Amino acid sequence: MIEFHLDAGSGVSPYLQLVRQVRQALRLGLLREGDQLPTVKDVVAKLAINPNTVLKAYRELEHDGLVAARPGVGTFVTRTLADATLAAHGPLRAQLRRWLAKARRAGLDEESIEALMTTTFRSTAAEHAAGQDHAGQDHAAQVHAAKDIA
Amino acid sequence: MTALLRARGLGKRYRRRWALSDCTLDVPAGSVVGLVGPNAAGKSTLLNLAVGTLTPTAGEIEVLGGRPGSGAAQLARVGFVAQASPVYPRLSVADHLRLGARLNPGWDDALARDRIRRLGLDANSRASALSGGQRAQLALTLGLAKRPAALVLDEPVASLDPLARRAFLQDLMEAVAEHGLSVLMSSHLISDLERTCDHLVVLIGAQVAVAGDIEHLLATHHRLSGPRRDPATLPANQHVLSASHTERQSTLLVRTEQPIHDPSWTVTPLNLEDLVLAYLSRPPAEDGSRRVLAAVR
Amino acid sequence: MTWLTWRQLRAQAVTVFGALVGLAVALAVTGPRLAHLADIAGDDFLNLAGANRADSWTYDVGCVVVLALPAVIGMFWGAPLVARELEAGTHQLVWQQSVTRTRWLATKLALTGLAAMVAAAAAGLAMTWWCGPVDQAVSATHGGAGPLSTARMTPVVFDARGVVAIGYAAFAFALGVTVGAFVRRTVPAMAVTLALFVAVQIAVPLTVRTHLVPPRRDTVTITPSSLEGFRGTGPPSGGGHIDALIVALDHPGAWLLSARTIGADGRVVTNLSSTLAVCLPPPDGRPSPERAEAYRRTCDAEIAKHGYRQRFTYEPAGHYWPLQGAETGLFLTLAAALAGLSLWRIRRLS
Structure with missing residues (x-):
């Protein structure tokens, strides 16, 4: 439990x-x-x-x-989230690692990387939300929920 | 469903001072209501009016559809734990339970005994030998075991250490979940109220400053920060609670039912404490007129 | 509610009833002996009993207990009943249980008041029983010397026996409760209750008691045998003054309210000194027995010539139980009225 x-x-x-x-x-x-x-x-x-x-x-x-x-x-x-996305985690995690290495080589420090990720993530999430029909949920809740992936 | 509390123009005067005036409230049954405000704002007065210890000087009040204090049935429906949790010093804990059992037809003795056992109170020790926290727990036991439909508490955790306070609130919320108990309690600890209450009443200067469902209050109050701007230029549907300015920046706390579209503002939500403090720190109206009652549903 | 009333009264009740048990033991031990003494001593009984240390001490203590009991009940059972709840804030606890304030107070008044009356009844009737031989002796003779010879009709002694303590106890209790409901603080309520109760106890014999059962008025011829002496001031030669004639009242055990000398016309004589100048002792000191006797006879003749009579206003011994009953009834009525007042007050307390 x-x-x-x-x-x-x-x-x-x-x-x-x-x-x-x-x-x-x-x-x-x-x-x-x-x-x-x-x-x-x-x-x-x-x-x-x-x-x-x-x-x-x-x-x-x-x-x-x-x-x-x-x-x-x-x-x-009634349903788990474990199986569906876990399989996709592996390759995605590897891609993310490579991107992070690139960002560091480009000279970005930790906070700049996080800021870049957050702002890009937010703008794409907003586009994603505009596309989907999520009536009744407020904007802030969506932003928080979408950060789940991190 | 009958409202938990219904007040219309409720007022109470002592000699020349109005301890509470022009109080109009509608609180649905099954709510956990937090009552907050500075000292001498009228919180205790309102709670005592709700249980019938005081009688109104003006207006009317109804709790669970009945007049407070009017007969045994109403007294059985509404429980009260007064400030400083009064108990009889010379009576033992067991005596207090016997008192409850003899004076209340709806008394749940099993619940009372179980609670006392869980709290580790010695049934034979006199109430005067209990600590402040234990007294508060005893008073709460008496209030819960009576099985009221609504429980009114006047600053129940004020004198409790953090552990006792958490235990008290845990037991209270458990009773709400299990028995559908309605709760009306006053407290200075807004963090406690934020986690336990779904309805809030703010009393300032013997009047209701704002009252309503907490989720709705949080959704309709915002902090706006952006370039320096005169609050008077805001749209009419945005009521400014407070404004602070630097050379180039303004930070406003506003209440509005509509979404804020102005892109120059950075809009952030308020937590409950900031919201209450915003009302508490407002200066009294200059012309002495009554504040606008924001009775929000 | 019964249990709660008892539980809160427990300590006080044990104290009071414990003291009463002590008194009862003392009375039970000395009572039969006293009765036996009355049988064998005859006329000398009152003097002997008064001289006996144990008996006179028991008598004094018993009287004090019966007299003090209502005041103690008023102060310790009555005054804190409401006042302590208000002072400690426990009224916020108990008046929020599923009993109305009215039922709470009515139950407490009834049960505690009943206990008070039982205690007072026990004390009063125990003393009545113990004093039985004494009261019989007092009403049979013309009394004697010593503390035990005071007639039970007289004030203070009247309060210390019989059933009237029941009324006093109920009254003092109800008074205490009402005062407590108005004053709201225990110690001041106790003080005010005591003060008011004592004031009432002083005032009642002086003003009210004689109206409950009207006294008798007897007009008696003054005879040489009934004339016992004079009351006066000052030396006889230099403006001496006879204030009153002391005439024996042939009603043992009565409570004398007033004795006035009236003339043949039925009006009170105002100038006793001038008309009875012969009754004043001569200026040349103490006379010889024969001359004193001559003076007496002249004085008696003078009184008879004027036709002076003595008018007594008194409550005879036979009025004792009617008066006890009437006064008890009065105080019980007052107690009921105060109880009603306290019930009214408690509903309006806020």
Whole structure:
């Protein structure tokens, strides 16, 4: 069973932190199909947060098709993220390594590399968002969610 | 669904001073409401009016559809943990539980005993021998075991160390999750309120400065920074809460329902503490007129 | 609510009832002996009993207990009832349980008030039982010397026996609760309760008691045997003054309210000194027994000539229980009124 934690000072809204932690766990294989997520009561009793926060996070995961709620029983994982993208990770990681080496050879320091990545990433994410129809989610949430890949 | 709290023009006066005036609120049931404001702003007064310890001088208030303090049924529906968690010094912890059991038809003895055991309180020790944190936990136990539909707390964690404070909030939120308890609590610790509450009321100078759903408040308040600019030039739907300027830069805190399209601004969200502080640090209106009530849903 | 009332009263109740048990033991030990003494001593009983250290001490202590009990109850059971809750803030705890303030106070008033009345009844009736031989002796004879010979009809002694303590205790308790509800602080409430209670206890015998059961008025012929003496001031030769005639009232155990000399016309005589100049002792010091006797006879003749009579206003011994009952009823009514006031006050407290 996954254990949540909350970073109160991170500026990321609590429910998003929970969503991210579930996705991360799924990606790393810590959560598998059929596993039960902690009950709302248990999460709330540990983190001292509003139950609606947990409900909202679970609803979003359900909307993304990752979990399903069974009334009276609990919330269960229906799909993992581990397999689909892991295979692609290897080659992508190698390409990224080569690009980073190039950037360093070009004379960019660490902060300039990060700034370049962030701004390029943001502008492409904005184009990506304009293309997709994501009604109801606010802009900031998208930017944060899209940074997930890092 | 009945509202948790409904107030219309609520006011309370002591001799010549108005401790609370012209308070109009609508809070939905099932909310966890945070009440924040400077000292003597009227927080305790509002909470005491909500539980019936005080009677209004003006206006009216309804909690869960009933008049506060009006009879045993209303008293059973609404629990109260007063500031400084009063307990009977000469009575033991077990005596306090017996008090709760005898005076409350809805008393959940199993819950009370389980909590006491989990908290590690000695049932036979006198309440005067408990520390401040333990007293607060005892008072909270009495409030929870009564199984009210709503619990009102006046600065419940003010005198608690960080560990006791976290434990208190954990237990409170667990009760909210498990029993659908509505909560109305005042606190100075806005970080606590941010993680536990979904509704906020800010009282300043005996009046409501702003009130509403926290998510909505955070979505409609922004920090704008950009080149130096006169706040009066902003569009009418953007209400400036505070403005600070340097030679070349202006930073404004604004409230607006509409999105901000002006590209010269860098828009960043506020966290709840900044939002509350923005209201708290506003100077009183110069002409003495009442502040605009921002009753946001 | 019953349990809570008892739990909060427990310590105080144990103290009071413990003291009463002590008193009861002392009375139980000395009582039969006292009764036995009354049987064998006859007329001398009151003097003997007064001289006996154990008996007179038990009597004094018993009287003090019965007299003090209502005040103690008012101060320690009544005054803190509401005031301590308000002072400590515990009213915010207990008035938020599922009982209304009215039910909370009404239960406490009823149960604690009942306990107070039971305590006062026990003390008062125990003393009545113990003092039985004493009271019988007082009403049979014309009294004697010593502390035990004061008639039970007289003020203070009246309060120290019988059932009237029940009314006092209920009143003092209700007074304490009401004062506490207005003053809101325990120690000042205790002080105010004591002050008011003492003031009432002083005022009632002086003003109210005689109206509860009207006293009797007897007009008695002054005879040589009934004339016991004079009361006056100053030397007889230099403007001496007879203020009053002391005439015996043939009602043992009565509470004498006033004794006035009235003339044949039925009006109070104002110038006793001038009309009874012969009754003043002669200026040349103490006369011989024969001459004193002559003076007495002249004086008596003078009184008879004027037709002077003595008018007494008094409460006879037989009025004791009616008066006790009436006063108890009065104080219970006052207690009920105060209880109502405190219930009203508590609803308006904010």
